[in-house]
Amino acid sequence: GQQLNQSPQSMFIQEGEDVSMNCTSSSIFNTWLWYKQDPGEGPVLLIALYKAGELTSNGRLTAQFGITRKDSFLNISASIPSDVGIYFCAGRAAGNKLTFGGGTRVLVKP
Amino acid sequence: DGGITQSPKYLFRKEGQNVTLSCEQNLNHDAMYWYRQDPGQGLRLIYYSQIVNDFQKGDIAEGYSVSREKKESFPLTVTSAQKNPTAFYLCASSIVGDSYNEQFFGPGTRLTVL
Numbered sequence: 001g002q003q004l005n006q007s008p009q010s011m012f013i014q015e016g017e018d019v020s021m022n023c024t025s026s027s028i029f030n031t032w033l034w035y036k037q038d039p040g041e042g043p044v045l046l047i048a049l050y051k052a053g054e055l056t057s058n059g060r061l062t063a064q065f066g067i068t069r070k071d072s073f074l075n076i077s078a079s080i081p082s083d084v085g086i087y088f089c090a091g092r093a094a095g096n097k098l099t100f101g102g103g104t105r106v107l108v109k110p
Numbered sequence: 111d112g113g114i115t116q117s118p119k120y121l122f123r124k125e126g127q128n129v130t131l132s133c134e135q136n137l138n139h140d141a142m143y144w145y146r147q148d149p150g151q152g153l154r155l156i157y158y159s160q161i162v163n164d165f166q167k168g169d170i171a172e173g174y175s176v177s178r179e180k181k182e183s184f185p186l187t188v189t190s191a192q193k194n195p196t197a198f199y200l201c202a203s204s205i206v207g208d209s210y211n212e213q214f215f216g217p218g219t220r221l222t223v224l
Contacts, residue, residue, distance in 0.1 A: 006152075033212060042114075042200050042215035043153075050209055088152060096141050096160060096204060096211055097168075100152040 006089055006101030012109040013079040021087060021104040022073040029091035032065050032072040033098065037086045046087075047074070076106075084108055113137065114216035116201050121221045123188075123195070131186045131219045133201030142184035143202040143213060146170060153200060159184055160206050188221060196223045 006023045013019050023032070031050055035043035047058050049065035049072060056063055062075045072091075076083055089101040114135045123129045135142065141160045145153040155168030159178040173192025178184055184203075188195045198220050202213040 030208070031211075035215075040198075040218070040220070042116075042202075042217045045212050045214065048210075048212050090213075092211075096206060096213075097155065097158065098213060100154075102152045103150075105150075 004089060004091055004099055004101040006104055008104060009102065010105040010107060012107050013076075013083060014109045015080060017079050018075060018077045019079055019083075019106065020073060020075045021089075022071060023089035023091070023101045024071045025091055025099075026070070027091075027093060028069040029093050029099075030069070031092035032063070033090040033092075034061075034063050034072070034074045035088045035090065037088065037103075039085075043088055079106075081108060114201060114203055114214060116199075116216035116219050118219060119217065121219055123221065123223050125223055126190045128187055128189050129195075129221065131188065131199055131201075131221070133184045133186065133216060134182055135184075135201075135203040135216075136182060137203055137214065138181075139203035139214075140181065140206045141204045141211075142178070143204075144168075144174070144176065144184070144186045145200040145202065147198040147200060147218075156186065156199075195221055197221060 034046045037043040047063040052069045054065040060077045086103045090098040117132045143158040144156040157176040159165035175187045200218045201216040204211045204213045
C-alpha cells in the first residue's frame with residue numbers, strides 16, 4: 001500500500017529555534033494533514049492542505065503542500081516548550097482513508 | 111460541546127477474552143474510523159464506516175470486529191483471535207467528501223492484555 005516517509009524521526013529543540021519536518025511519498029496525494037499528539041492523548045489537527053503549492057499558517061506553524069503532490073513540510077517558528085510532542089503527517093489519495101507517516105518526536109534539548 | 115468520546119481510557123483484559131471499546135461522536139459526521147497505535151509508531155487503520163450499517167476493513171482488520179447501528183456510535187470489539195492486542199486505540203470521525211474531510215480524533219483507549 002501507500003507509504004509516507006516522515007523525517008526526521010526525532011529532533012531536539014531549544015526555545016526560540018525554528019524547526020522543520022517533512023513527509024514524502026511515492027504516490028500522489030490530494031490532501032495533506034498535519035497533527036500533533038501529546039503523550040496518552042489523541043492527535044489534534046494543526047493544518048489541512050488541499051491544493052498543490054498551497055502554503056498555510058496557523059500561528060507559529062506553517063505547512064506547504066508540495067507542487068508535485070508527493071510531499072509536504074511543516075515549520076515551527078520560535079519554538080516554545082509546549083511544542084514538545086509527536087507530529088504526524090497524513091495524506092489522502094482518494095475517498096476518506098488517510099495514510100499516516102511514522103511521526104516526528106520533538107524533544108527539548110537538555 | 112461537540113466532540114468524540116472514547117471509553118474507557120484504560121482497559122485491562124485477560125488473554126482469551128473479547129473486549130469492546132466505545133466511540134461516540136456528536137459532530138454529525140457520517141464517517142468514523144478505528145486506528146491502532148503501537149509505541150513509537152504511526153497510526154494503522156483497523157476499520158472504517160462511511161454510513162450507518164456499512165463498514166469496510168482497513169489495513170489490519172484481522173482479530174477485530176465493528177458495528178455501525180447508529181450514526182453517532184462505532185464500537186470496536188477486540189476478539190481473542192487478535193494475537194497482539196495490547197496497544198493504544200484511537201477513534202476518529204469526518205464528513206464524507208472530497209474536501210474539508212479532516213479526521214478528528216478522540217482521546218484514545220489504552221488496552222493492556224494481562
